[in-house]
Amino acid sequence: MLPCDLEKNREIVFHPVPPGQAERARALLAGLEGLEVQAGPAGNILAVRYNVCEYTLEGLEAALASQGFHLDNSLLCKLRRALAYFCENVQRRNIAANEPDIKSQQAFMKVYDRHLHGDRDETPEEWRGYK
Numbered sequence: 001m002l003p004c005d006l007e008k009n010r011e012i013v014f015h016p017v018p019p020g021q022a023e024r025a026r027a028l029l030a031g032l033e034g035l036e037v038q039a040g041p042a043g044n045i046l047a048v049r050y051n052v053c054e055y056t057l058e059g060l061e062a063a064l065a066s067q068g069f070h071l072d073n074s075l076l077c078k079l080r081r082a083l084a085y086f087c088e089n090v091q092r093r094n095i096a097a098n099e100p101d102i103k104s105q106q107a108f109m110k111v112y113d114r115h116l117h118g119d120r121d122e123t124p125e126e127w128r129g130y131k
Contacts, residue, residue, distance in 0.1 A: 008049065026039060035048060
């Protein structure tokens with residue numbers, strides 16, 4: 001996976017009522033490190049850029065909703081949102097699955113060392129140095 005796949009450009013679409021939500025949300029989100037926030041093409045849209053290892057669209061929108069912001073709940077916005085949530089969750093799970101589990105590797109190495117397998121040298125110790 002390329003590192004650029006982890007950078008996401010998303011739009012957060014707010015409900016038109018009450019007006020000015022996007023600007024207030026931009027001021028709120030601008031303080032977060034690693035998150036770029038810009039005004040979108042319309043007055044009720046924010047364009048955000050983030051690394052999926054640090055933020056998710058679902059987390060950002062849930063935080064905004066908990067602060068009293070109202071997102072656009074039209075069918076198209078719900079579908080786009082659901083697809084982005086799913087893709088980011090799968091990507092985050094795949095990234096976590098690729099991290100090596102050191103403890104299980106060490107346990108496997110111990111079991112392998114104790115297991116009798118064909119890699120043992122049956123030559124007596126006194127014959128090994130014989131030339």
